Amino acid sequence: MSDSLMSPPKIAISACLMGAEVRYNGGHKESRLCTRTLSEHFDFVPVCPEVAIGLGIPREPIRLVGDPEQPEALGTVDREINVTGPLAEYGQKMAGELHDICGYIFMQQSPSCGLERVKVYHPNGAPWGNGRGIYAQAFCAAHPELPVEEAGRL
8 A cells, every 4th residue: 555545634634723832822721632632533734824034932912803794803912913815815725735635624713723603893892792813714714524523612
């Protein structure tokens, strides 16, 4: 048998779920289910779109603001920080590069990676509704048939 037939399936995953300290506060959200159990069956490809577009560690948190159907990813303190375009572009870029994955596990409630029920705020700061993370939206739009899930729902 060839090596490719013996290789475990590749799944992309939010890097923080693998224990990488890439979150806005320098922390992680390690999923022991992923790092200890599922890693025995899958090859994970960790991705952190916020770090990939040049946001530092630690960094000012971002949040979704505006229309829940098309929110913007803005800084929580400095509203001049708008990473909507870079996150969407990176999602499209990775959708083209990660063509050999068979699924994706995203970080829930993330303004970049959340699949559903990500808080969206009015410009005045009041909660408005729920949306989808900017990176996740762009990536999933390019791969509508790819199995995707949030870590909290595994």
